[in-house]
Amino acid sequence: MMRGWAPVATALLFSSQLAGCTTPSDPIELFQLTPESAINRAMQTRLFETSDQTELLSASAAVLQDLGFQVEESVQDVGFLRATKERSARQYGQDIGRFLIFVLSLGHAIIPVDLHQKIAAVLVERPVNPDGTRCEVRIVFYRVIWKGDGHADRQYIPPGEQHMEMLRDAALYQQFFAKLSKAVFLEPFTL
Amino acid sequence: MRRAWWGILAIAGTLFVQGCETPKPTQDLLAPTEAQMKMRSFQTRTFDLEDRHLAMRAVIAALQDLGFIIERANESLGLVTAARFAEPNYYDVVGITVTVRQETKERMMIRANAIHNNKPIEDPKVYQNFFATLERSLFVSKT
Numbered sequence: 473m474m475r476g477w478a479p480v481a482t483a484l485l486f487s488s489q490l491a492g493c494t495t496p497s498d499p500i501e502l503f504q505l506t507p508e509s510a511i512n513r514a515m516q517t518r519l520f521e522t523s524d525q526t527e528l529l530s531a532s533a534a535v536l537q538d539l540g541f542q543v544e545e546s547v548q549d550v551g552f553l554r555a556t557k558e559r560s561a562r563q564y565g566q567d568i569g570r571f572l573i574f575v576l577s578l579g580h581a582i583i584p585v586d587l588h589q590k591i592a593a594v595l596v597e598r599p600v601n602p603d604g605t606r607c608e609v610r611i612v613f614y615r616v617i618w619k620g621d622g623h624a625d626r627q628y629i630p631p632g633e634q635h636m637e638m639l640r641d642a643a644l645y646q647q648f649f650a651k652l653s654k655a656v657f658l659e660p661f662t663l
Numbered sequence: 664m665r666r667a668w669w670g671i672l673a674i675a676g677t678l679f680v681q682g683c684e685t686p687k688p689t690q691d692l693l694a695p696t697e698a699q700m701k702m703r704s705f706q707t708r709t710f711d712l713e714d715r716h717l718a719m720r721a722v723i724a725a726l727q728d729l730g731f732i733i734e735r736a737n738e739s740l741g742l743v744t745a746a747r748f749a750e751p752n753y754y755d756v757v758g759i760t761v762t763v764r765q766e767t768k769e770r771m772m773i774r775a776n777a778i779h780n781n782k783p784i785e786d787p788k789v790y791q792n793f794f795a796t797l798e799r800s801l802f803v804s805k806t
Binding site: 503612635 | 736790
């Protein structure tokens with residue numbers, strides 16, 4: 473009798489563990505400002521003392537071009553730019569990990585590694601005072617990564633699995649704004 | 664025995680034919696329903712604003728504050744489309760389309776439609792939260 477319960481208990485334990493892996497996202501929370509919203513805003517935003525919005529937008533596009541981006545969409549009326557660049561996403565660490573797992577699993581598992589990535593930048597500028605002498609530039613970077621193929625025992629894992637992430641490295645934003653301030657000969661202000 | 668088989672075949676045949684017939688569209692197919700009107704009411708807010716341009720910029724700023732990626736913006740139509748991943752869960756995507764329309768000279772109507780993984784969000788709380796952020800953004804823009 474006791475033996476009959478053991479598999480059920482194990483199955484329940486496993487299923488509860490699996491349920492813990494996926495956190496269902498609640499859309500209500502996604503429409504609320506969080507403490508991180510303010511931190512991200514400060515990191516992604518700079519103010520410039522200028523009334524020439526067109527010049528600032530075209531300088532921003534030029535800086536993005538310098539950084540290797542292709543401008544995909546622009547709407548001058550609302551000061552909007554979207555640019556992307558595609559690069560390799562290979563990392564030595566991942567390749568070493570892949571090799572170690574291959575050896576440890578005695579050749580049964582080859583985990584997929586990141587192969588290709590698309591880095592995108594979305595830039596919006598807007599005047600912040602009624603006179604229009606001060607402009608706010610906000611840029612957001614994110615990337616989409618595509619994985620290569622792999623094997624799990626005899627099961628083939630096809631390539632092309634993708635995942636996305638927001639880029640929240642402050643240095644990246646500082647680098648962009650440093651270049652932009654040089655391009656427009658203006659000192660940027662933080663919030 | 665053979666007759667029984669024929670009988671079964673005939674019944675199966677009629678069942679199949681019945682399955683093929685598509686239901687006829689009713690007269691009120693495109694008529695507004697109660698649920699539609701309700702959705703529309705909590706997706707829409709009217710603000711005392713004159714400048715449509717300012718309203719649009721405030722909408723973009725509010726969406727950016729909420730971590731959305733602006734995908735498209737059309738100034739002449741007053742349209743903004745944005746999306747974000749349901750972090751930390753990068754498999755779910757939330758999309759939103761906001762339209763800004765001048766109702767009267769002093770009033771601006773803003774409507775938001777949000778979807779979560781291709782399913783419309785029908786929870787009024789979501790829209791309340793969005794408009795609360797938008798109000799904040801409008802207040803900051805005006806000052």
